[in-house]
Amino acid sequence: MAATRRVERIGFDGDLPRIIAHPVDEQIVVLRNPDVPFRRDGKHVEGPVVMTRGGIGYVVGSNRLDARDESPERAAELVRMKDSMDRGEITITTPYDIYTGGLFGDKSKLAIVFTSGGEGSSIGVNNAEVTRELSSTHVVLGAWQGFQAGVKTTEEFARQLTVLNDPATTERMSRTGGSTLGMSRTKVRFDSENPEDIEAAENLFTNVRYVGVVFGNGGGDHTQNFMNLYLKAQAEGASQIVIGVTPKSMDNDLAINLNDGTIANSLMLGFPTTAYVMRRHFLDEMQSAAGAGRGTVGFFFGRGAGWTVLGAIRNDMEYRENMREDGILTADMENKMDSLGPRTIGLVPEYPVSIPYFAASINKIYNEGSIDGQGGEVRDKFVGVAVSEGFMFTELISEFERLTREREEGRLTEEIVIEKVSRNDLEDLIEDENVKRIMGENPEMAKKFFEQVMKPKLDVWEHPKVDFGPQFVHAVMNSSLTDVPKNNYAEIKYEARTGETVPADRALGEVTGRVEAETIRAGRSGVTTVTYEAGEDPLLIDPRKRGASFIPFEDIAGMSEDQNNLRTLDPNYLRKLGILIEPHFEMPA
Structure with missing residues (x-):
């Protein structure tokens, strides 16, 4: 995790030409004084922020850190701001001073943006949309690396803020894939008994105690940060804080459990772009291998859900037409889908398969051209396998369960494991011959596997959290x-x-951002997302037609990452799209 930025404050001493003539780390913010009309570029300035200068280069763009790099007209405008300040039309200040003192003394007119979790392409689109909508009344302050800054002391937190209202900044946010505010995986636990967790949670609440708005994004567990903060604010009498969040994740695995017993699956920011980018890169990798008659094994994100694999390998006409309408189905991609798609399979966490079944499927595709064996013997032999990081063969799962029982019964000790694994002696440890052979040839896998046996960490499927699933598939292939x-x-x-950001993902960020801003203005706290039900294919949902839904925090019983997955779809439907599922799996009850 990156260290928190340290900023030496320059303050503002009235010498604007001196400040703008040098690159500065701390941002200069020009505010329109209350009840004083101000025009810029011939237009009346509606909101409190006239313009900004400098700040964190990653956020605002390094070309906006030094006035000398800009046009003479732009630099001259900055200098003229000094005259406007002398006439009492504007105030020139910094994010630190705005945060600590409020907007001319009013902290309720401050909005704080927190990001959390991993990256996602349309995060910036969503946050820019909300920022634009709030800019007419609020100063929007982005926290560098999100909750990692939020849990610091107030003095440290105040130094990690950047004003986002400037149109140049919001446009940059909207047109950059990912979060220009950076990210962190900081979790906020108000119910923890750990002293460090308690201190971090209390710091966060203290830092936002008197502001008017908190909004941002988080993955499944990080979306919970916003709800936890809301519950804390309500309990502490800070009900003036309006809190909004739009979930984001490449894995698209968040399910929101409602108080009425229903489940709202979230179409998450970043997922449509992830599916497309992974498809493009995997097709390129396969094209390179196929010409030489080689197979390809691809590692894909997805610890508990295989949505990214499905998005990358499917070859159906409906999905193609959606890409074509969005202008992202290039001739190159379509040609590669035509030639490589029928020879590609996906392995996902929801459907473990046995090693013999997998090997037989691979051989059929490689030798006969397709999984159904309709192609006859082929000369251009090739096969591609897309593997979710959480996938496991059934034999690995069985071995883990058996060894876990032996450990719990005291028949398998750490001393025995260390002694045998260090000598790569797996004869009495592993029963399945295929697993024994693969691990014997890959001792690092055996070491990691037995680390999980002795000190298990389980995923949403109660499988061991190993990080070599795709590598194990590759070893079987070899x-x-x-x-x-x-x-x-x-x-x-x-x-x-x-x-x-692909068009569908951009639309997702825009529609959720607009609804989130509307609910914030209405004083309502909750989750804004595009929802879908079990049985719906999220990769075929058009956010522009579906629209976004707002779910108040009061209506939410909980959030989970083990319900929104491929098990909600008919296995036969998934088989047709390339997911490898053994015959005994049928439609879940």
Whole structure:
């Protein structure tokens, strides 16, 4: 986790030409004085912020840190601001002073933006939309790296803020894939007994105690940060704080459990772009391998849900038409989908498969051209496998469960494991011959596996949280179990977090941002998202047509990451789209 920025305050001493002539780390903010009309570029300035200068380069763009790099007209305008200040039309200040003193003494006119969790392409679109809507009445302050700054002391927190109202800043936010405010995975636990958690949670509440608005984004567990803060504010009598959040995640795995017993699945910011970027990169990787007659194994995000794999490998006409309408189905992509798509399968956490079934499926595709074997023997042999990070073979799950029982019964001790694994002696530890062979050839996998056996950390499927699932698949592909002589391995990962926002994802950020801003103005706190029900395919939902829903925090019983997954869809539907599912799996009850 990155360290918190340290900012040396420059303050404002009235010498504006001196300040704007040098790059500054602390932002200069020009405020319109209350009840004083002010015009800029011939237009009346509606909101409190006239313009900003400087700040965190990552947020505002490094080209806006130094007036000397701009046009003479822009620099001259900054200097003329000194005359406006002398006439009492404007006040020139800093984010630190605005936060500590309020907007001309009124802290209820401050809005704080927190990001949290991993990156997602349309985060900036969503936050920019809310910022634009609030800019006519509030000063919107973005917290650098989100809740990581929020849990610091007030003095430290005040130094991590940047005013976002300037149109140049909001436009940059909206047109940059990912969060220009940075991210952190800080969790806020108001119910923890850990002294560090208690201090962090109390710091956060203290830092926002008197502001008017808090909004932002979070993944499944980080969306809970906003709800926890809301409950704390209500309990402490700080009901003036309006809190809004729009969930984001590449995994698209958040389910919101409502008090009436129903479930609202969230179409999460960043997911549509992730599916597209992963598809593009995986197709390119497969094209490179296929020409040489090699297989390809791709690592995909998705610890508990396989939505990203489904989005990357599906080849159906409805999804193609959606991409075509959005202008992102290039001839290159469509050609590769035509040639490579039928020879690609997906492995997802929701549907473990056995090693023999997987190997037989791979051999059929490699030798006959498709999973149904309709192609006859082929010359252009190739197979592609997209693997969610949370996928596990059934044999691995069975071995883990058996070894866990032995550990709990005292028959398997840490001393035995260390001694045998260090010598790569798995004969008496592993029963399944295929698992024994693969781990014997990959001792690092065996070491990680037995670390989980002795000190287990389980995922949403009660499977061990190992980080080698896709690598294990690659090892099986390279073994004598398959007919594929050589395989490439590709990690389709971080580039998908912040790829250029695709139209559906941009629409998702915009529609949720507008509704979130409307509910904030109405004084209502809660979650804003595009929702869908079990049985609906989120990759076929158009946010522009579906629209966003607002769910008050009072209506939420809880949030989970183990209900919004591929098990909500018919297995036969998934099989047609390329997900490998064994025959005994039928439609869940």
